[in-house]
Every structure is written in C-alpha cells, then in structure tokens.
Amino acid sequence: MAVEYLGVRITSNQDRNRETREQTSKAARISGALRDIIWNNRHMRMETKIRIYKSVIRPIMTYGIETRADNQVTKNALRTAEMKILRNALGFTLRDRKRNEEIRNICGVQDIVRWGRNRRRLWNSHVDRMNEERIAKIARDGTPGTRRPIGRPPKRWRDSWTSISQEG
Known part of the structure; x- marks a missing residue:
C-alpha cells in the first residue's frame, strides 16, 4: 500500500530507492528548464x-x-544527480575530465550525502529537545510491537548518521 503525502510516496515496504529516483528526476527536470535561462547565461x-x-x-x-x-x-x-546538475551549471561536460571533488571545490558545495547526514544530526538534536509526548519523539524512540519480516532488515535511520564509516 502506498500513500502520497506532501509529494512523497509513503509505502509499507520502505521503498527508498523509488522515492529518491522520483525526487532526483524532478530536480533534473527543473535543472533542464533552467539550462537556457540560467546555466548557459x-x-x-x-x-x-x-x-x-x-x-x-x-x-x-x-x-x-x-x-x-x-x-x-x-x-x-x-551524488550522480548532483554532479550532473553542477557540471551543467558550470558548463563542464564529462569529456572535460574534471573530478567531482574539483567541481565541488570550485562551487563551494558540500557533498550532498554528507550534507544530508548533517541535516539528520540537526534533526535528531531537534527531536531531543521535544517533549516526551510529541509524535516525532515517540516514533524515534519507540520500538514496534510486531515481528520483523523475514530477510535482511532495512537500514535504520539512527545508523544513517551515527557511523562515520557509512561515508561511502
């Protein structure tokens, strides 16, 4: 079962790949619309x-x-969508053989995955300051009372920002 709320598809099977793919394609369409107006200016x-x-x-x-x-x-x-958009904004192509780090340094933009990890840490500290009866805090600290489905468990939210070894 899937429900769309505020432009994000919420599913019971936690399909993050589809959600991310939809968001990156939306961003690519917007970037394409800005190509002639802004990027090539x-x-x-x-x-x-x-x-x-x-x-x-x-x-x-x-x-x-x-x-x-x-x-x-x-x-x-x-990362792929971000680099495609930044290359386009700077007027570089893949044939120019500029490394991703070099493009990020030119732009002064932090890697989108590290930026997202920072946002998760800020969100976690925000939830820490909430009252105990707030839904966000209950959802973060609670454990479900049901059995886990068979198979490899999905990645936990807490693991996505706590470990520095997850940088890859």
Whole structure:
C-alpha cells in the first residue's frame, strides 16, 4: 500500500530507492528548464548560479532526507544527480575530465550525502529537545510491537548518521 503525502510516496515496504529516483528526476527536470535561462547565461556570476542550485534544486532532491535512512543505491543516485546538475551549471561536460571533488571545490558545495547526514544530526538534536509526548519523539524512540519480516532488515535511520564509516 502506498500513500502520497506532501509529494512523497509513503509505502509499507520502505521503498527508498523509488522515492529518491522520483525526487532526483524532478530536480533534473527543473535543472533542464533552467539550462537556457540560467546555466548557459554567460553574464551571470557562478556564485549566483550556485545560490540558485542551493535554494531551488537541492531542496527538491533532498526533501525528507532528515527522516530517511539512505542506502548505497540512494546515495549514488543523489551524488550522480548532483554532479550532473553542477557540471551543467558550470558548463563542464564529462569529456572535460574534471573530478567531482574539483567541481565541488570550485562551487563551494558540500557533498550532498554528507550534507544530508548533517541535516539528520540537526534533526535528531531537534527531536531531543521535544517533549516526551510529541509524535516525532515517540516514533524515534519507540520500538514496534510486531515481528520483523523475514530477510535482511532495512537500514535504520539512527545508523544513517551515527557511523562515520557509512561515508561511502
């Protein structure tokens, strides 16, 4: 069963890959619409283009990232979409053979996965300050009273920001 709420599909099987794929495709469509107007505008400063990326496109890609536990597939999808958009904004192609780190340094943009992990830490400290009867705190601290389904358990939200070894 799936329900769409505030533009995000909520499923009982925790399908994060589909949600991330939909968000990155939305961001890519917006970036494509901005290509002729902003990205290819030679009279616009690079700092302005990066501010537009940070305020318009990145929020679309990362909507709900504070409460979502990312796996390797979603991390790769986010990084790929981000680099495609940043290359386009700077006027680089893959044939220019610029490394991702170099492009991020030129733009002054933090890796989207690390940025998301930071957002999760901030969200966790926000929930820590909440009263005990708030739904967000109950959901974070509670344990379900049902049996786990067979198979590998999905990645937990707490594990998505606590371990530094998860940087990959």
